[in-house]
Amino acid sequence: MASERPNQLFRNGSAKIAAIPMIVTALFVFVGGTVWTVVYSFTKSGLLPRLNWVGLDQYERLWATRKWLVAIENLVIYGFCMLVLVFVIGFVLAALLDQKIRFENTVRTIILYPYALSFVVTGLVWQWILNPEFGVESIVRGWGWESFSFDPLYNADIAIYGVLIAGLWQGSGLVMVLMLAGLRGIDQEVWKAARVDGIPTWKTYIFIVIPMMRPVFITTLVLVVTGIVKLYDLIVAQTGGGPGIATEVPAKYVYDMMFQANNLGQGFAASTMMLVTVALIVIPWAILEFGGSKNRG
Amino acid sequence: MTLTSKLLAVTALVAASGASATELEVMHWWTSGGEAAAVNEFAEAFNATGNTWVDAAIAGGDGARAVMVSRLTGGDPMGAFQFNHGRQAEELIEAGLLRDITDIAEAEGWKDIVNPPSLLDSCTVDGRIYCAPVNIHSWQWLWLSHKAYEDAGVAVPTNWAEFVSAGPALAEAGKIPMAMGQQGWQQAGAFSVLIASLLPSEIYNSVYGDKDTDVAGGAEMAMVFKAAADAREMATKSTVQNWNDATALVIKGEAGGQIMGDWAQGEMAVAEVTAGEDYSCLPGLGTNPRLSTGGDAFYFPVLNDEAQTAAQTELARLMLAPETQVAFNLKKGSLPVRGDVDLAAANDCMAKGLALLEEGALLPDVNQLITPDTNEQLKTLFTEFFADASMTPEAAQEEFVKIIGSAD
Numbered sequence: 001m002a003s004e005r006p007n008q009l010f011r012n013g014s015a016k017i018a019a020i021p022m023i024v025t026a027l028f029v030f031v032g033g034t035v036w037t038v039v040y041s042f043t044k045s046g047l048l049p050r051l052n053w054v055g056l057d058q059y060e061r062l063w064a065t066r067k068w069l070v071a072i073e074n075l076v077i078y079g080f081c082m083l084v085l086v087f088v089i090g091f092v093l094a095a096l097l098d099q100k101i102r103f104e105n106t107v108r109t110i111i112l113y114p115y116a117l118s119f120v121v122t123g124l125v126w127q128w129i130l131n132p133e134f135g136v137e138s139i140v141r142g143w144g145w146e147s148f149s150f151d152p153l154y155n156a157d158i159a160i161y162g163v164l165i166a167g168l169w170q171g172s173g174l175v176m177v178l179m180l181a182g183l184r185g186i187d188q189e190v191w192k193a194a195r196v197d198g199i200p201t202w203k204t205y206i207f208i209v210i211p212m213m214r215p216v217f218i219t220t221l222v223l224v225v226t227g228i229v230k231l232y233d234l235i236v237a238q239t240g241g242g243p244g245i246a247t248e249v250p251a252k253y254v255y256d257m258m259f260q261a262n263n264l265g266q267g268f269a270a271s272t273m274m275l276v277t278v279a280l281i282v283i284p285w286a287i288l289e290f291g292g293s294k295n296r297g
Numbered sequence: 298m299t300l301t302s303k304l305l306a307v308t309a310l311v312a313a314s315g316a317s318a319t320e321l322e323v324m325h326w327w328t329s330g331g332e333a334a335a336v337n338e339f340a341e342a343f344n345a346t347g348n349t350w351v352d353a354a355i356a357g358g359d360g361a362r363a364v365m366v367s368r369l370t371g372g373d374p375m376g377a378f379q380f381n382h383g384r385q386a387e388e389l390i391e392a393g394l395l396r397d398i399t400d401i402a403e404a405e406g407w408k409d410i411v412n413p414p415s416l417l418d419s420c421t422v423d424g425r426i427y428c429a430p431v432n433i434h435s436w437q438w439l440w441l442s443h444k445a446y447e448d449a450g451v452a453v454p455t456n457w458a459e460f461v462s463a464g465p466a467l468a469e470a471g472k473i474p475m476a477m478g479q480q481g482w483q484q485a486g487a488f489s490v491l492i493a494s495l496l497p498s499e500i501y502n503s504v505y506g507d508k509d510t511d512v513a514g515g516a517e518m519a520m521v522f523k524a525a526a527d528a529r530e531m532a533t534k535s536t537v538q539n540w541n542d543a544t545a546l547v548i549k550g551e552a553g554g555q556i557m558g559d560w561a562q563g564e565m566a567v568a569e570v571t572a573g574e575d576y577s578c579l580p581g582l583g584t585n586p587r588l589s590t591g592g593d594a595f596y597f598p599v600l601n602d603e604a605q606t607a608a609q610t611e612l613a614r615l616m617l618a619p620e621t622q623v624a625f626n627l628k629k630g631s632l633p634v635r636g637d638v639d640l641a642a643a644n645d646c647m648a649k650g651l652a653l654l655e656e657g658a659l660l661p662d663v664n665q666l667i668t669p670d671t672n673e674q675l676k677t678l679f680t681e682f683f684a685d686a687s688m689t690p691e692a693a694q695e696e697f698v699k700i701i702g703s704a705d
Binding site for chain 1: 362363366367385387388389392479480538668670673680681682683684685703
């Protein structure tokens with residue numbers, strides 16, 4: 001026993017040594033940075049970080065601030081709609097492309113293209129498209145439908161959906177491509193067997209193909225969710241958080257607090273809350289996903 | 298003490314003029330037409346001393362301040378940078394990042410020439426001077442387009458009440474009664490102008506200075522919130538974002554008027570319109586002629602390089618020199634910080650400002666009284682108020698009292 005243990009540890013020794021700098025950097029930057037931020041969120045740091053403790057004051061103020069509450073509400077609306085719609089649109093597009101159509105490459109490139117644009121460009125483009133004076137509204141009115149009104153970015157109640165449209169336009173292509181790769185990975189024999197059994201195509205998709213594509217779905221889910229949580233540049237480019245505070249999001253609140261209000265403590269408290277939210281979602285999922293497999297295996 | 302520091306300063310000056318072209322990076326957010334022309338006056342004067350002005354302009358004060366602060370705290374200081382003096386730089390000074398320029402100030406006798414003295418006080422922390430004030434900016438101006446009122450067939454207003462009552466006539470003529478950029482600082486700024494101009498100075502001072510919540514929640518302030526609601530209604534059709542776009546609406550006669558600081562004057566100058574003929578300006582909204590004296594100042598980070606430190610000294614001295622003061626302020630539309638220069642070329646509006654300055658009808662600037670944190674909260678409140686017509690003045694006042702109550 002004792003003679004075999006060191007073998008385990010030093011197997012691939014050079015690879016492990018090579019990985020040390022990366023491991024140290026990851027621990028120092030990510031874990032260290034996280035702990036530092038959480039610690040300073042309990043202080044009254046202004047422009048510069050300082051250790052003058054104020055307990056939970058920053059958090060009390062945070063949850064009493066309307067801007068923060070609006071930001072959270074927006075993230076929930078945007079996140080939920082984005083998640084559902086981007087998967088539905090992405091999958092449907094992939095399924096349509098999977099019918100061995102002509103010009104598949106061309107169509108795929110066109111749909112994926114928006115993903116190559118940065119959020120800043122996306123935001124500006126959709127700001128113009130949704131502008132009532134020279135966007136969709138004026139075009140439809142030009143066709144003769146005088147009473148047509150479509151100006152989501154100027155109506156505080158629905159402005160976040162205007163942002164959602166831009167987000168969907170940008171993100172759907174990527175989901176489509178991933179799904180298409182997943183679909184291509186399904187053995188043709190499965191389809192043949194389903195056809196022999198006389199199962200309708202839509203049923204085959206939902207009950208056979210989608211469960212088989214689980215790994216692809218998880219990868220896509222991680223990509224989409226991280227994109228949602230860090231939503232910031234799209235907002236800044238498209239609405240600047242307006243009209244009023246109707247499209248504020250948590251990441252923008254953090255930035256505003258840290259760099260405009262010179263109130264680091266408040267910014268740290270807000271980013272800690274973002275971390276807690278993500279942890280609340282990720283930890284149970286990770287336990288289910290990875291903890292369970294040990295029992296099974 | 299004075300003699301030694303004078304000698305020191307003189308040595309520094311000699312050293313500076315002896316040194317061959319030292320590059321000094323200067324950061325600021327003066328990027329609109331009038332502003333860029335003004336800052337160029339500084340650059341030229343500085344280059345004439347044999348040094349080199351490396352211009353680092355960043356559009357938008359909010360973003361620029363964030364970059365400046367992160368460079369300073371990150372240990373990569375620039376040669377000099379612009380700030381609105383007041384409480385923004387407090388912490389940087391406490392952290393020892395900024396150079397103490399008391400010796401230059403004493404050698405140049407700033408104490409005797411800077412008028413009003415409150416400008417230098419804002420640069421002073423614990424008796425030491427940390428910044429060079431370069432101009433006086435005041436917020437309390439109403440800019441009116443003569444063309445807009447002619448087209449609507451009403452007389453150009455002479456005070457806030459007339460301005461409000463002329464609103465419907467302008468709207469009928471297809472004009473925007475009041476131009477206002479949809480950015481928090483403009484909206485919060487316009488609101489503080491309403492307080493300063495429609496109410497006695499004591500109220501302005503006790504709200505922003507003493508943070509007195511009874512006054513902030515009182516009946517007089519309720520009146521100002523009603524006035525803000527009037528302004529909101531008049532500005533409904535104004536969908537521009539930037540202040541200079543809003544000013545452009547006034548210049549073109551598409552909008553009746555705009556509440557904006559005297560930097561709007563710079564835009565008027567670039568557009569070559571004449572005060573009194575094409576537009577008029579009402580200090581204190583015509584109701585209560587009185588100006589707040591905020592402004593811009595340059596701060597000098599602590600540098601290790603001796604040649605650059607000497608160049609900083611040269612720049613600081615230069616910025617308050619009479620010739621540069623006149624050249625700069627004429628372009629910028631602001632008032633000079635020294636009372637002893639001759640602004641013969643001043644136009645109608647600047648003359649009004651100079652007269653008020655002489656009279657001493659002055660208020661401290663909001664930035665000198667509240668912290669950036671409170672300022673940010675007020676900005677959020679007023680973007681919300683001006684964007685959402687369903688928010689009542691009463692509800693806004695309640696929020697306002699809360700913010701003032703928690704300010705320090």
